[in-house]
Amino acid sequence: PYLVNSSMAGHEGKTSVYANYSNQWNKIDGSPVLMSLSAATPLNDKASVGLNIINDRSGLLTKTQAMGSFSYRVPFGDDHNLRLGVSLSWAQDRVGLNSASGSSAVDPTANNANRDKNYLDGNFGMTYQLKGFEAQFSYLNLNQNRSDEVSTVDYATFYSSLGYLIPMDGWTVKPLFALRGIKGYDNQWDAAAEWKVAELSFYTMYHSNQSFTGGLGYDYKKSLVVSAFYNTEPANTRGFSGGVFDVVVGYRF
Numbered sequence: 001p002y003l004v005n006s007s008m009a010g011h012e013g014k015t016s017v018y019a020n021y022s023n024q025w026n027k028i029d030g031s032p033v034l035m036s037l038s039a040a041t042p043l044n045d046k047a048s049v050g051l052n053i054i055n056d057r058s059g060l061l062t063k064t065q066a067m068g069s070f071s072y073r074v075p076f077g078d079d080h081n082l083r084l085g086v087s088l089s090w091a092q093d094r095v096g097l098n099s100a101s102g103s104s105a106v107d108p109t110a111n112n113a114n115r116d117k118n119y120l121d122g123n124f125g126m127t128y129q130l131k132g133f134e135a136q137f138s139y140l141n142l143n144q145n146r147s148d149e150v151s152t153v154d155y156a157t158f159y160s161s162l163g164y165l166i167p168m169d170g171w172t173v174k175p176l177f178a179l180r181g182i183k184g185y186d187n188q189w190d191a192a193a194e195w196k197v198a199e200l201s202f203y204t205m206y207h208s209n210q211s212f213t214g215g216l217g218y219d220y221k222k223s224l225v226v227s228a229f230y231n232t233e234p235a236n237t238r239g240f241s242g243g244v245f246d247v248v249v250g251y252r253f
Contacts (some may be wrong), residue, residue, distance in 0.1 A: 002040060002050055002069065004159045005125035005138040007085030009071040010048020015041040018225075018250035025233075026242040030059030046073045050087075065091040069123075079131045085138075087123040119143060132165035132174075141183075157181035171197040203229065210235035215246075225250040 002008035017039045025031040034057075040050035050069035055062070067089035074082040094117065125138035137160045163176035178190040192205035192213075203215035215229035231244035 002071075002085075003036070003038065003052060004140065004156070005085065005127060005136050006050070006069040006087040006123050007071045007083040007125040007127045007138070008136070009040045009050035009069040009085055010042045011071075011083065011127075012040075012252060013042060015039070015253040016250060017253075018248060020246065020248050022244065022246045024242075024244045026245075028242065031242070032056065032058040040069070046075070047071070048073075060095050062094045063091060064094075065089055067123075071125075079129070081127075081129045083125075083127040083129070085123075085125045085127075087125075089121045089123075091119055091121060093117040132167075134161075134163045134165075136161045155183050157183055171195065201227070203227075207231075207234075211243075217248075223252050225252070 002011065018037070020034070020036045020038075022034040023031070024033070034054065036052060036054045038050065038052040040048060042048045048071045050071070052065075052067045052069070054065040054067075056065075057063075067087050069085055069087040071083055071085035074084070076082065121141055121143040123138055123140050123142065125136070127137075128135045137158070139158050140156045158181040159178065160180075161176055161178040163174050165172060165174045172195075174194040174196075176190075176192045176194070178192065180188045180190070182188060189208045190205055192203070195202040195204075199219050199221075201215075201217035201219065203213065203217070205213040207213065211232045211234045213229055213231040215227060217225065217227035219225050225248070227246075227248040229244075229246040229248075231246075233243050
């Protein structure tokens with residue numbers, strides 16, 4: 001909902017809670033598994049707050065993060081807004097020595113990996129909305145000094161997107177183009193579209209790593225939301241990594 005852009009916290013105009021489960025590259029032993037729980041609520045017609053808790057496990061590495069967000073909407077007119085948001089997070093990186101081999105368990109680097117691996121971080125985001133047009137930008141993981149001997153180094157650095165909601169006869173489509181930064185890699189881009197018919201949503205997305213994402217969502221009475229997505233393998237790992245499967249369940253009060 002607002003995990004990559006703090007300015008979108010509370011954008012639905014009501015209290016919402018979402019749970020997410022992501023299983024990546026299941027053909028590889030120790031493949032990443034991410035679980036998150038997020039909630040957001042408006043304080044008034046302009047200000048909102050959000051809270052997100054993440055557990056991200058990849059092999060022996062486990063990251064736990066708690067993040068609080070604040071967003072503020074600056075209205076310029078009907079369906080014309082600028083949203084600004086900031087997030088502050090605490091995170092902890094740990095190495096699962098109990099799952100390590102005998103030689104790794106006595107390795108000095110492995111033994112020291114769990115010492116002082118707590119750090120603070122932050123995000124800044126902004127969103128411009130004019131009727132069906134929406135432009136987003138967020139600067140992620142502001143703490144650039146968090147890298148150490150054992151760390152989750154390939155983290156996101158920024159996110160930007162342009163989208164436009166097009167109403168049709170009984171359905172809508174929202175084309176979107178996104179550009180993302182990842183530390184240590186070239187920038188990645190995505191071309192996507194969200195199609196909505198009544199309570200059903202269909203998602204299609206092509207990524208610059210030559211993979212494809214498809215998804216299906218169901219919105220029951222604008223309250224209960226259930227979505228599932230599958231991302232195919234990138235071109236350079238096709239055949240041995242497996243894809244990415246995501247499930248999102250949410251409720252708006």
